[in-house]
Amino acid sequence: MREPALAPRPQARPAAYPFSAIVGQEEMKLALVLTAVDPTLGGVLIFGDRGTGKSTAVRALAALLPPIEAVAGCPVNSPRPEMVPDWARVADLSLVMKPTPVVDLPLGVSEDRVVGALDIERAISRGEKAYEPGLLARANRGYLYIDEVNLLEDHIVDLLLDVAQSGENVVERDGLSIRHPARFVLVGSGNPEEGELRPQLLDRFGLSVDVATPKDPATRVEVVLRRDAYDRDPLGFMGQWAAQDQALCAAILMARGALPRTEAPNTLIYDCATLCLAVGSDGLRGELTLLKASRALAAYQGASKVTRDHLRQVAPMVLAHRLRRDPLDEAGQGVRIARILAEHLP
Known part of the structure; x- marks a missing residue:
């Protein structure tokens, strides 16, 4: 008896949509590229309609950039073993290549989740005071993305202001005294109709752009066609745009060197x-x-x-x-x- 054919295994979905395949939104794409050339610009604030590719563009750019060299077990992506914080207790000090970090900071996130806090599990099981890193540690040397940034709670805004100013996260609580580097490109997006951003945080963004839903049918059709092609065959679609993304990556690296x-x-x-x-x-x-x-x-x-x-x-x-x-x-x-x-x- 003939055995039934096995169903094909689903393809693993790639990490990000190709940056070069994003239709339109030229000002937003340029702003993001400039932050890749000079991360000290202060980040990008993107205001506009939902579904206009804001988060897609951030993740696509980070995936486009070359990986960073970092200590394998370091929670803050230290570039050299001697730069690993003492509290990290890293066993593997070998250098590896890691993707450029992109960390989401969700609305309603707790302060402990952002800055880090006492590791309760280790404290209970071993009686040790140990630090559990937060989102700021993971975002070091990468991107911190905040959707609906204008709805962020005030005390979290204050934390981000302090870290953005110093480039360092300092935690003094629960008997802990911890500090670690927290240098990242801050990208915030939101809809201006849902509330204004606090002036103190607004001023911290180096660049701001407005994005809008395309008004002409041809552009909208092209967006749908490309997204549909990506959803049906992600690897094939990424292969079609690989040369353009590689050229853009090379241009960014050359610009960094020439800066x-x-x-x-x-x-x-x-x-x-x-x-x-x-x-x-x-x-x-x-x-x-x-x-x-x-x-x-x-x-x-x-x-x-x-x-x-x-x-x-x-x-x-x-x-x-x-x-x-x-x-x-x-x-x-x-x-x-x-x-x-x-x-x-x-």
Whole structure:
């Protein structure tokens, strides 16, 4: 008797959708690429409709980037054995390649889950005080993604502000005194109709972009076709876009190497200050971010010197969330920024 044919095994789903296959949303993709070129930019705030590819783009970019070299057993992804924190008690100090971390910070998360806390299981079973790392430890040297960031609880916002400022997570509780590096690219997304972001956290984001659902049928059809092709044959679809993703990865790595040599003339820094004064930006973080973003874009485009064209291209994403409100001006942010650029960077 003939045995029935076995059903084919389902294909393992790849980690992420190809970054190069994302349709449209060019400003969002550029902002994310710039943070990959210069992680010190301060992260990206993405506001817009649901289902516009915000979380997909973050995970796709992280998957696109080359893996990081880290100690195998280190919970904070230390690049060298001597940098492993004492509290980690790592047995395996060999160096391995790990994917660039992408950590989700969910709404309603507890403070202990974010910063880490006493390992209760070890305390009960062994009578030892040991630290259980939190999400900030896992995100070190990678990306921390917060969906609906404008709905995040205030005490968690305060924690993130402290860590974003220092690049270090400090835990003083339950008889523990722990500190570890926590340097990551912060990416937040949300819908502005569901609430505003606290000004203190808003200012910490280096770049901000608005995304919208495509309005023309052709673009919407292309999005659906690509997503359907990915869902039906993930490995085959990723193979079709592998060359484009590899080229983008190579361009990012070249830009990282060129970044320290990319010059920015003093006249351009004066332009940065002029624009920030025109939008009413508080403090000097706006000027610094404009300079860094312009330099990152120039390096990414292969230019040896930053020009006004680079500044014009990054200015909307750097200044939109720093624009001071004017009750007498009903124009949208984009219109006001365009007007300021036309006036001060003719």
